[in-house]
Amino acid sequence: MNSVHVPNELSQLLEESHVHIQMSVPQLVEKILSRNEGKLTSTGAISVSTGKYTGRSPQDKFIVMEESIKDKIDWGNLNQPISEEIFNNLYQKVLDYLKEKNEIFVFKGFAGADKKTQLPIQIVNEYAWHNLFAHQLFIRPSEEELLTHKPGFTVISAPNFKANPVMDGTKSETFIIISFEKRTILIGGTEYAGEMKKSIFSIMNYLLPENNIFSMHCSANIGVEGDVALFFGLSGTGKTTLSADPKRRLIGDDEHGWSSNGVFNIEGGCYAKTINLSREKEPQIFDAIHFGSVLENVVLNPDTRIADYDDSTLTENTRAAYPMHAIENIVQPSIAGHPNTIVFLTADAFGVLPPISKLTKEQAMYHFLSGYTSKLAGTERGVTSPEATFSTCFGAPFLPLPATRYAEMLGEKILEHNANVFLVNTGWTGGEYGVGSRMKLSYTRAMIQAALEGELNNVETVKDAIFGLNIPLHIAGVPDEVLQPSKTWADPVSYEKKAKELANKFRENFKKFTKVDSDIEVKGGPIA
Structure with a gap:
């Protein structure tokens, strides 16, 4: 190096x-x-515009x-x-x-x-x-x-x-x-x-x-007992929110390596999105923006120089750059042991993926290669259908090597260190976007807490009939019916149709991986 x-x-x-x-x-x-x-903001940060x-x-x-x-x-x-x-x-x-x-x-x-x-x-x-x-x-x-x-x-x-x-x-x-x-x-x-x-x-x-x-586009934190967790997820899935746990120390926000010694942060700072930022929603980020921080394309009040984080005039992609030490409750230096728990976050606007499921090694590699989430079609009048988005390994634009190289390294690490992998849906429940509702953050936090504390390692599960995912039957703080998407839809026929629609999108996307071990697709992908 x-x-x-x-x-x-x-x-x-x-x-x-x-x-x-x-x-x-x-x-x-x-x-x-x-x-x-x-320009200098009211908190002492530097505010800049990136122009075109x-x-x-x-x-x-x-x-x-x-x-x-x-x-x-x-x-x-x-x-x-x-x-x-x-x-x-x-x-x-x-x-x-x-x-x-x-x-x-x-x-x-x-x-x-x-x-x-x-x-x-x-x-x-x-x-x-x-x-x-x-x-x-x-x-x-x-x-x-x-x-x-x-x-x-x-x-x-x-x-x-x-x-x-x-x-x-x-x-x-x-x-x-x-x-x-x-x-x-x-x-x-x-x-x-x-x-x-x-x-x-x-x-x-x-x-x-x-x-x-193994290089990874993920956040990482560590518990009081030294247990390490990784959080993978594309924009809008809640990666930053869910990895910023007051009970756990942050190792890093976005980019990590996993060596024979454990995980380490690649960076020395954070580059956080700030659109609609508030102290109530993201206190760590809000309070980190002070002298020495850089705000990109954030609109300021011309007199008070107070940042208006709700103003998207210049772009929705407003950003703040600040060093890791601007955040409390971090690990210094940003290194830790081998992960016990790996969480893949997806915001499924189809409303059909389970809110949490425990993955086999093949399923973990399949969903890692898929990198699925969904984005809303936009604000055009009359357009309410979600759009499936697949970003290989949750970071396709930044991967110079074939995706299978990264997926194979993930599989090897899971086996070597007996890491538990979970797929967590922070998206919709009870119906697709426009019909159902967004998964309650309190439910998601309870599910992730149970996963991190090892409570889901050996619990009773039921296999999802379409995606083949193993769904826990009971999690404290979460109604049992919420855990199984098919039970949250008013119309079972509509649920099955929408679930199979998404399953087919997974299969279609996976066709591009021509050099993947067939076991990953057969054992890791949808089963119906």
Whole structure:
């Protein structure tokens, strides 16, 4: 993980006088304000706008087709190939562009809290606020570590450098290009800071499995007795809410590795969604947004500078970036033992998946590969049908290797450490969206609490007739009838029709996994 490649041209650039290396948070805040890159909020956070792009640009993300990795990458729409010639040309153009800037900002840190396997990283920024973002999101080095820090991967971000697609070989003015041989990520044409975070995650999803470490898009926490839990889930499933348990300490919010030593956080901070944020709903996130935090695309009152988290004028994807130590009740350093419990969260708007079910190893691999949740069709008048969404391994856009590689590692870890895996539906019950109701949070918390405390490891279950899932018959604090979806629908015929509709969507989606062991589909998927 420590192999180093810093091109000579970059080394020369970073030795120039206009380059600020490892500025402190107060120094960066001063720079941001003096350069008019952002505004100070009432809590002391920095508020910025990312302009045209308020989210990731997956269509503009590429991996350089290099000899050492060309046969390993899962090439396609999510991992688009680009030539070394195009990368080298853009690399030189971006460096020439940065040489003309009055100031450049550099952060040196790490990805991965486990010191035995962590990757030294370097972030080179055109914007001071991007450098503050990097300082808060990645792992900050000690003074001693900084003395010997040699970057194993470098991110170069120049938002105001826009590519010419005709001349530069890109699809648009925006580009996010990973070169594994040059150990460099080149970002241009977008101010959205999340590109830096997710690019580092993407390379870790390549580097960690190459070192026999399972990389995961999940949150993690630990109980008072040292029991570790992982929470996988796409947006809207409740991952952040359910993993932030006052009785348990947070290991990390979003990205983790699972090695032979246990789990570790890849990051040093959190990048939380803030739309409709309130202290009542998310006290940890709300109280973490203070001096040094970065707010993206959050509308402020022009006079009081109080953030209006309900205002989605700029985007629904409003965000806050803050360091892990801004949260109480965390694990420091962000490492722990092997997981006892793994939770897959789904928000099923079809209203047919059980609120909780215990998975076999094959079912766990099947549902991990499926990465199912559902999104609502939108707010168009008359449109009420949900839409099934499948994101492989709960993080498809960030997986350079074939999905089966990650699923096989999950299966191996489950067997090796006897981890219990549960599928939890935080979506609808008693009918589909528009008919039924959202699962009560109190019920979901009671079910997860029972799972974490081992109460569901050996309980009596009933097999779901369509999905083949093992449903507990009784859980304290949850009405028995709620546990079996078929009993919550007024019309059994409608339930069966809707359940089979979703089961067929699972089967159709799973056809793309042509190299999966047939046992996973036969033993892990729907049975009717």
